[in-house]
Amino acid sequence: MALSPGTHPPLRVAVLGCGVVGTEVVRRLVTEGDELAARAGARLELVGVAVRSLDAERDPVVDRSLLTTDAESLVEKADVVVELMGGIEPARTLVLRAVEHGASVVTANKALLAQDGPALYDAADAAGVDLYFEAAVAGAIPIVRPVRESLAGDTVLRVVGIVNGTTNYVLDSMSTAGLGLEQAVKEAQALGYAEADPTADVEGYDAAAKAAILASLAFHTRVALGDVDRVGITALTADDVTWAERTGHVLKLLAVAERARTAEGRDGVLVRVQPTLVPSDHPLAGVRQAFNAVFVEAEAAGELMFYGRGAGGAPTASAVLGDLVSVVRHRVLGGKGPVESSHADLPVLDGGEARSRYQVRLEVDDRPGVLARVASELAAQDVSIESVRQTLQTSGDDASATLVITTHTAPDRALRATVEAVSVLDVVRRVVSVLPVL
Numbered sequence: 001m002a003l004s005p006g007t008h009p010p011l012r013v014a015v016l017g018c019g020v021v022g023t024e025v026v027r028r029l030v031t032e033g034d035e036l037a038a039r040a041g042a043r044l045e046l047v048g049v050a051v052r053s054l055d056a057e058r059d060p061v062v063d064r065s066l067l068t069t070d071a072e073s074l075v076e077k078a079d080v081v082v083e084l085m086g087g088i089e090p091a092r093t094l095v096l097r098a099v100e101h102g103a104s105v106v107t108a109n110k111a112l113l114a115q116d117g118p119a120l121y122d123a124a125d126a127a128g129v130d131l132y133f134e135a136a137v138a139g140a141i142p143i144v145r146p147v148r149e150s151l152a153g154d155t156v157l158r159v160v161g162i163v164n165g166t167t168n169y170v171l172d173s174m175s176t177a178g179l180g181l182e183q184a185v186k187e188a189q190a191l192g193y194a195e196a197d198p199t200a201d202v203e204g205y206d207a208a209a210k211a212a213i214l215a216s217l218a219f220h221t222r223v224a225l226g227d228v229d230r231v232g233i234t235a236l237t238a239d240d241v242t243w244a245e246r247t248g249h250v251l252k253l254l255a256v257a258e259r260a261r262t263a264e265g266r267d268g269v270l271v272r273v274q275p276t277l278v279p280s281d282h283p284l285a286g287v288r289q290a291f292n293a294v295f296v297e298a299e300a301a302g303e304l305m306f307y308g309r310g311a312g313g314a315p316t317a318s319a320v321l322g323d324l325v326s327v328v329r330h331r332v333l334g335g336k337g338p339v340e341s342s343h344a345d346l347p348v349l350d351g352g353e354a355r356s357r358y359q360v361r362l363e364v365d366d367r368p369g370v371l372a373r374v375a376s377e378l379a380a381q382d383v384s385i386e387s388v389r390q391t392l393q394t395s396g397d398d399a400s401a402t403l404v405i406t407t408h409t410a411p412d413r414a415l416r417a418t419v420e421a422v423s424v425l426d427v428v429r430r431v432v433s434v435l436p437v438l
Ligand SMILES: NC(=O)C1=CN([C@@H]2O[C@H](COP(=O)(O)OP(=O)(O)OC[C@H]3O[C@@H](n4cnc5c(N)ncnc54)[C@H](O)[C@@H]3O)[C@@H](O)[C@H]2O)C=CC1
Pocket: 016, 017, 018, 019, 020, 021, 022, 050, 051, 052, 071, 083, 084, 085, 086, 087, 090, 108, 109, 110, 111, 135, 136, 139, 192, 193, 194, 195, 196, 310, 311, 312, 313, 316
């Protein structure tokens, strides 16, 4: 059956939040109205835009007569609610209220989904409406739909990605333009990439929320923000970036979600976000500025890679509008999108079970026997060394050396124990950094 906007009454769309993404969603609703109607099978009538302030300066594309500060009443008169306010409350209450009133919901709010996803899915399921959230992970990149639908017949083994545009922009600027962290974050904010509070970006919470969503979809298991082992980028220094380059790597904040088996044979999933050394010839090393990329490894499909703009108003609006057309098509033709799939219910394993190669950088005394003592601590934990690089520094009479040790794959737990043992050796002045290597 062909979709015809002429035969279906218009569907009422409410937009909650008119910031970076909300403004771009409104723009496309206004400028692409005919085309969207033809694709969706009904006109999308924008019935209101919930804002905090009616007087704030706004892009002229936003019709001021549609603005309201009464979001609660707005959601009650909509067929589809597009939540772009961010944060937990009042977004959560408004989404639930929308669903209770029979509206489908499209949201970009990864923080809310990673905290309260199951309650929202349950409510949408009970009400027989759609909950779509492509924009919540990696902005414009289609990744939620491929994992949730295209790979529904496969077994996903691992998902590895750069899923936060702000931190990728910051690390890229530190490496290529020599910017400091603070200045780079300011630029990312000005470009509309950062969260309202950029701490969510630089401390890795935003990437962790996205990792939790991807892991839930990929492994048919509920994974929440608190299940994700998370390290942000705030402790990284210009020196870390330089050393990464010297050793043939690029520093990236990576999200990794994978199936794993413990030494005792227990199956589960591991989900972590951490600064990682990516070999410079790896495709993820070439992901620059605020771009994102996600690798998916599945049993039958093999390796898949998704790349594109992970942040910014217009790219994110693209994903929101795609969802909007999908949920409207369901309204027009009947039917519903996928519901939550959490039947596998795998345990989320402790981060200590993760296995990786590591690069450990130490500042040590420059005297005979130092390397042997450090190496024997690694051997004691069964961590084997792949390579060692030593650089001498002299300042007056003081001679020290930087030791960069790359290990073979080792359990995170063993690596941590090794680093602790090494750090108290009298010849070791400082453990400068410990980073996993992809
Ligand atoms: N900016 C980006 O690149 C991306 C953002 N997202 C997500 O999209 C959502 C929106 O992000 P942005 O547009 O960047 O944020 P923003 O901070 O630019 O916009 C949010 C807007 O919502 C308004 N708002 C907040 N609470 C409100 C309330 N109670 N009532 C009415 N209005 C309220 C704020 O005043 C602000 O104008 C967030 O969930 C964010 O995580 C997702 C992907 C990319």
